Amino acid sequence: MNEELANRIQENPKYKELVSKRTKFALKLGIFVLAMFYTYILVIAFNKELLGIKLSEAGVTTWAFPVAAGIIIISFITTLIYVRRANGEFDDLTNSIKDDVRDAL
């Protein structure tokens, strides 16, 4: 990649938009997933009786099971949300930046 092309891409307003949007989005989702996971771990560490409450009087399953399964399913869903947006909005932006600088190649 030559210097001129790199400069033109960096000065493109769409490129700045792409970088800031993608960074914010990735950070938001990342913090959300990590916060969810560490809340779960901290509850286990400091207040495990809370997760040890049984779902029903007769059964043996505790609340820990649906909560853990829920965390796994929510992380699938956040992956889906990210992939949707990356394949749609972000790839469209990338392609339009490429079209803008094509003549410099």
Add this chain to the structure above:
Amino acid sequence: MRLISILGLIAVVAFAGGDATFEAVQRDLNIPAIIMFFIFVGATLGITYWAAKKTKSASDFYTAGGGISGFQNGMAIAGDYMSAASFLGLSGLVYLQGYDGLVYAVGFLVGWPVILFLMAEKLRNLGKFTFADIAAYRLGQKEIRTLAALVHSLLLYYILLHKWLVLGN
């Protein structure tokens, strides 16, 4: 490879030393099991050798020359995950400790979306396949490769730890 075997040795020594109440049970030599083990290891090495002869470039090696669809790749990653870690390690932990064992399953799944958010697009946009490739592309080749190999061996040790724990019990 040598580093991994050294780490493995350290782990074995640590387990043997740490568990004072462990009673060694003398078992009979299980010849069929040993033969099966060597057949499987031999077959795996054979397939690897055969496949390695066919790959010429990094793209061939990591993504089969780009000839794999997203769905097929997803199946391959799922296959990786439904391996010894899930089938032996985690089911063993759940068997031994009930729902408590599930905590491990959550831990090693939740890391993946975070890697996806922070790394995946950067890797793809640079046309590189591993994080070490990116770091080596921007920084010194030799130092980064050495560091990556060390960190990787260390992480492998922790990945293997829960398998050893369960299988050893």
